Amino acid sequence: METVKKLEVTIASWYKSMPHLPKKGQEWLAVNAWWLTLIGVILGALAVVNILFFSLLAGAFLTAIAGPIGAAAGGIVIIGVLISLALGIACVVLGSMSINPLKALKKKGWTLLFVLLLLEVAAIVISDVLSFNLFALIWQLVWAAVAGYLLFEIRGFFGEKAPKEKKKTTK
Numbered sequence: 001m002e003t004v005k006k007l008e009v010t011i012a013s014w015y016k017s018m019p020h021l022p023k024k025g026q027e028w029l030a031v032n033a034w035w036l037t038l039i040g041v042i043l044g045a046l047a048v049v050n051i052l053f054f055s056l057l058a059g060a061f062l063t064a065i066a067g068p069i070g071a072a073a074g075g076i077v078i079i080g081v082l083i084s085l086a087l088g089i090a091c092v093v094l095g096s097m098s099i100n101p102l103k104a105l106k107k108k109g110w111t112l113l114f115v116l117l118l119l120e121v122a123a124i125v126i127s128d129v130l131s132f133n134l135f136a137l138i139w140q141l142v143w144a145a146v147a148g149y150l151l152f153e154i155r156g157f158f159g160e161k162a163p164k165e166k167k168k169t170t171k
Contacts, residue, residue, distance in 0.1 A: 048089055094116040
């Protein structure tokens with residue numbers, strides 16, 4: 001966890017000089033991060049199911065059409081599929097674990113989102129390197145940088161303690 005904290009401080013220094021969102025925008029993102037993450041978890045779970053389904057379908061198709069050569073090609077492709085599947089499941093689990101702390105604006109929720117971002121960047125690099133897709137790698141890393149920017153914009157709203165409840169005014 002110490003490495004994650006050091007990495008967090010390093011990356012925070014990168015985003016420090018960037019222009020910032022208005023405070024209302026930052027607050028909206030921080031307060032609503034939990035349901036945005038929930039949507040991401042649902043879509044991620046659907047992606048994992050699709051990876052599993054289409055990889056089994058592609059394996060059967062390659063074996064049926066191309067015989068032993070197709071089966072060998074499918075065997076090579078299965079390595080990439082298994083890595084994508086494992087990383088997808090890990091992302092869904094991390095996202096699920098972060099929802100309740102995000103709802104309570106706890107630092108743990110933000111940290112889980114940060115680790116999720118790091119895992120997704122690793123998944124992007126592995127996937128695009130295995131598929132030799134340089135353009136997709138660059139494009140997806142740009143969007144990961146945008147996600148990192150938004151994540152670090154709301155960092156200050158997540159503290160070690162739960163936020164204080166607003167005082168009720170009595171008349």
